[in-house]
Amino acid sequence: MLKADDINVERSDLERFFVHHLHKIYAAKTMLVTELPELMNNAHFSDLREAIHTTIEDVKQQIERMKQIYEMLPVDFSEVHSNGLKGLIDDSFNDIKLHSKNPELRDMSILFYLHNIESIEMASFQILEMAAVKLRNDQIKQLIKQNYEQAKADRTLLLLISAKYMATVNNPL
Numbered sequence: 001m002l003k004a005d006d007i008n009v010e011r012s013d014l015e016r017f018f019v020h021h022l023h024k025i026y027a028a029k030t031m032l033v034t035e036l037p038e039l040m041n042n043a044h045f046s047d048l049r050e051a052i053h054t055t056i057e058d059v060k061q062q063i064e065r066m067k068q069i070y071e072m073l074p075v076d077f078s079e080v081h082s083n084g085l086k087g088l089i090d091d092s093f094n095d096i097k098l099h100s101k102n103p104e105l106r107d108m109s110i111l112f113y114l115h116n117i118e119s120i121e122m123a124s125f126q127i128l129e130m131a132a133v134k135l136r137n138d139q140i141k142q143l144i145k146q147n148y149e150q151a152k153a154d155r156t157l158l159l160l161i162s163a164k165y166m167a168t169v170n171n172p173l
Contacts, residue, residue: 011135018131019075025124026066026077028085032059032117035093039110044103048110051154051161055114058150065143072140085120092117104169111162118155122148 009017033056040052070077092113099106125148132141 009134014131014134015073018128018135019073021124021128021131022066022069023078024085025121025128026063027079028089028117028121029059029063029066031086031089032056033063035089039093039096039114042100043107043110045107045161045165047161047164048107051157052110052114054157055118055154058154062147062150065147069140069143072137085117085124088113088120089117107165111158111165115155115158115162118151118158121151122155125151 036052036056036059040049040056043049043052096106096109096113099109125144129141129144129148132144
């Protein structure tokens with residue numbers, strides 16, 4: 001059984017790990033920027049549309065921070081095969097489309113999936129922040145932390161919108 005004292009990771013391996021997972025979250029974020037405007041236009045609940053708009057603007061800022069990180073490393077973005085977060089986003093948008101004729105269920109699906117996506121993004125940024133600490137790069141750590149905080153705020157906003165939305169749902173029979 002490994003103890004904390006026994007864990008040794010070469011700096012180059014940690015850098016590869018960091019960059020690989022940065023690529024994954026970057027790809028997911030760029031996919032969100034492309035897909036979210038359609039969701040925003042199809043959202044029935046006005047508060048949800050506003051939350052999606054806020055999320056789009058936040059994702060754009062997060063992408064810009066990640067571009068800064070790529071410049072600092074220096075590494076170019078490279079597409080990585082990922083069924084993880086990108087797959088979840090793709091599945092989410094397909095599932096949301098299943099409710100295209102029922103605006104209430106569509107909005108509930110949007111809230112459900114966006115909340116899940118933000119939670120996974122938060123976890124990803126937390127791990128990348130920990131790796132940045134070990135890489136001893138305070139600038140990168142700060143940029144990742146800002147992305148984490150923004151994703152956390154977006155998730156909180158979506159949670160509040162969900163609670164408000166569910167409070168307005170008439171009691172089902």
